[in-house]
Every structure is written in C-alpha cells, then in structure tokens.
Amino acid sequence: MNQITRRAGLGAMAGLLAAPGLLRAQTSTIRIVVPFGPGGSTDAVARLASAGLQQRLGATVVVENRSGAAGSIGADIVAKARPDGQTWLLTFDSHATIPALLRNPPFNVLTDLDPVMLIGGSPYAVATRPDKPYRNFADVVAAARARPDGVSYGSTGNGTLGHLSMIRVSEAAGARMTHVPYRSGGLAVNDAVAGHVEMMIGSAALLLPHITGGSLRPLLQFGPQRLTRLADTQTAAEAGFPNMEAEAWWAVFAPKGTPADQVNRMNAALREALSEERARTVMTETQQARLVLSTPAELGTFFKGQVETWGGLVRAANIQPD
Known part of the structure; x- marks a missing residue:
C-alpha cells in the first residue's frame, strides 16, 4: 500500500516537472504596474480586471502603483523588467506623450515595450x-x-x-x-x-x-x-469648439521580447475577464467607457498614431513634466 502511494506521488511529481509552465503558473505572482497613484481610472481598470485575470492565469495578480513623471517612472520599471510574462504595464493616454514631454526619457515607448491590448477609452x-x-x-x-x-x-x-x-x-x-x-x-x-x-x-x-x-x-x-x-451636458463642438474631441484610453504593454505565447495568453485572459457581465457593466454603463479589447497589432498601430498626434501638441505648448 505504501509502495503504491509512493509511486503515485513520484508519478504526479514527474508530471509536474514535465510541465514547468503549469507549475510556474500555479506558484507565480504576476505584477501589473499602474504608473499612477490609487483612486484614478487607470487604477480602477487594473483592479477590475485583476480578479478575472487571477482566475484565468492561475497566479496571484498584484496591482502595483508607481506614480510620477507622467507615468514614465512606472513604465520604465516594466521596460527594464525581465520579459518572462510576470510583469505588465497597464497605463493611460499620457504614455503617448512621454517622448515629447521628457527631455531624456529613460526608455523608448515604441521600441522598449511590446503592445498587448488597447482596453478601451472614455x-x-x-x-x-x-x-x-x-x-x-x-x-x-x-x-x-x-x-x-x-x-x-x-x-x-x-x-x-x-x-x-x-x-x-x-x-x-x-x-x-x-x-x-x-x-x-x-x-x-x-x-x-x-x-x-x-x-x-x-x-x-x-x-x-x-x-x-x-x-x-x-x-x-x-x-x-x-x-x-x-445627456444635459454640451459636447465641445456644441459649445463652439469643433474638432476638439478627446478620449482617455487605457492599454496594456509588456517588456520588449516577452514571448508571443505569453502576450497572447494575457490578451486572451484580459478579453475574457473584461467581457464578464459584471466587468462589462461597470465599464460600459457605470463608467460610460467604450470597450475595444484589441489585438496586440491593433494597439501597436493605434499607439503610433497617438504618439504622432499628441506629441506635436506637447512640443508646441512647451509642456514640461509634473
């Protein structure tokens, strides 16, 4: 009896060792860095998604607030993290203005981070x-x-x-x-x-x-x-300011070189977590946000356009970091 139990235990351990991805997923901690303080919309989106991510990724998901310098401090932490699928950035629209806002950015927003998902906007x-x-x-x-x-x-x-x-x-x-x-x-x-x-x-x-x-x-x-x-509040165009639409947005990035299967896994988990009835209701009805839940490639294209569009305005206005 003891011999059979021992053999079964050794067999189970061998199975785990043969599937290191499974073992790692069940024992790891995934860190989502929010480059702003608690209480804002970016923090709220991250915490709304975290429970669903934890369930789907089989890991403890920790939201870490690292604010400062228009979000560049937290983003730099992720850019310099190991590309092992354990660290992710959930950031805000100011991420696109970092190259124009900072004189010597500590990282390149276009080349040092890989796009994962454009979550949506408001x-x-x-x-x-x-x-x-x-x-x-x-x-x-x-x-x-x-x-x-x-x-x-x-x-x-x-x-x-x-x-x-x-x-x-x-x-x-x-x-x-x-x-x-x-x-x-x-x-x-x-x-x-x-x-x-x-x-x-x-x-x-x-x-x-x-x-x-x-x-x-x-x-x-x-x-x-x-x-x-x-419904009773004017749009900018109605108030006499045409062509001045502006939408805040939230997106997820990974350290450059994060394996494609890890990026795709996170993308799929985010899509499922934010498509749950409760999460979708909070986003689209309570907060009146527009969910996009894009592919990594779609975020890449969108983000390049944002860098070009808003970077020029930052330079023209000579805006300095906080």
Whole structure:
C-alpha cells in the first residue's frame, strides 16, 4: 500500500516537472504596474480586471502603483523588467506623450515595450463643485477672460490628453486658465470636490461616480456625441469648439521580447475577464467607457498614431513634466 502511494506521488511529481509552465503558473505572482497613484481610472481598470485575470492565469495578480513623471517612472520599471510574462504595464493616454514631454526619457515607448491590448477609452469631461458659479462652460470662459489665470483646473497630470484639450479650448476661447497637475485622478477629484481647484478635467469614467453622487457638476464633454449619463451636458463642438474631441484610453504593454505565447495568453485572459457581465457593466454603463479589447497589432498601430498626434501638441505648448 505504501509502495503504491509512493509511486503515485513520484508519478504526479514527474508530471509536474514535465510541465514547468503549469507549475510556474500555479506558484507565480504576476505584477501589473499602474504608473499612477490609487483612486484614478487607470487604477480602477487594473483592479477590475485583476480578479478575472487571477482566475484565468492561475497566479496571484498584484496591482502595483508607481506614480510620477507622467507615468514614465512606472513604465520604465516594466521596460527594464525581465520579459518572462510576470510583469505588465497597464497605463493611460499620457504614455503617448512621454517622448515629447521628457527631455531624456529613460526608455523608448515604441521600441522598449511590446503592445498587448488597447482596453478601451472614455471621453474627457470637465466638472466643478455644485456651489461654484459655473452652470456651463460658457460661464467658465467668461470668468477666465475677466480674471486671466484666476480660474484653476486640475488634471491627472501634465501631458495627458485632458491637459492638452484644456490648452486647446483655452486658446480657442481667448482665455487663460491656471493648470494644476496631479499624480492621479483620485487626487485631482479629491481637490475638485473639496473646492481647492475651480474645476477639473478627467475621463467620464473617473468623474461620473462623483457627478451621479452630486459632489460634482458636469460642464463640458469631449466626445463626438453626448453620453447617455451626461445627456444635459454640451459636447465641445456644441459649445463652439469643433474638432476638439478627446478620449482617455487605457492599454496594456509588456517588456520588449516577452514571448508571443505569453502576450497572447494575457490578451486572451484580459478579453475574457473584461467581457464578464459584471466587468462589462461597470465599464460600459457605470463608467460610460467604450470597450475595444484589441489585438496586440491593433494597439501597436493605434499607439503610433497617438504618439504622432499628441506629441506635436506637447512640443508646441512647451509642456514640461509634473
């Protein structure tokens, strides 16, 4: 009896040793680096996906916040990590402006990271505290013209598409506003709700819970049409600023050289995790985000276009990192 049990145990161990991928998957920890602080939309997307990823990848999934320098600090950690499928980057739209924003970036966004998936996006929106004297964006413009640099707005950081969009709108309106960058959307929202800044710009996904809860009032949205849950809020085009659409986006990258099978495995796991009814409902209905769930190649093409489009605006405005 003991001999049979011992042989069975040795056989099972041999099977595990013959399948190192299985053994590694069951004992490893997968790290998802979010290059912004807790409380923002990027952090929320990562944590929403992590439970589903853990179930599908058979590993402990840890979300690690490493903020600073428009997301380049966290991204650099991933770029320099071993390409073994254990470290991934889930980042935000400012990732595309790093080459233009930093004088000497510590890594190359196009060559030192491999694309995995464009998760999706959410239009930018502007919101203020309900007791502020702004009922719409025209009121903001009037106040900024009357008090140049006297109207402040927060954003999730220098070089984000939200920051760039406010620069474009301010210039088009002939008004000067003071920009206050934050290391995360959570910090920006906290100060907007507290009234430390006159208003803030952030993704609709970030702002909607606070708008729904009554702690913020929407003033403007940058989507091509009004979101269902912002049906009474003008788009930029309706407010007199055509061709100024801006959508925040989230994407996943891997260290350069990560094996294709690992990239494809993560892509498939993300697709399944974010397609679950609860996750999809949170993304598309609660946060009014647009799910894309792209292939790695599709993200690669999209990202190159973003680097070209927004990098030029960063240079033209001479924007510096936080």
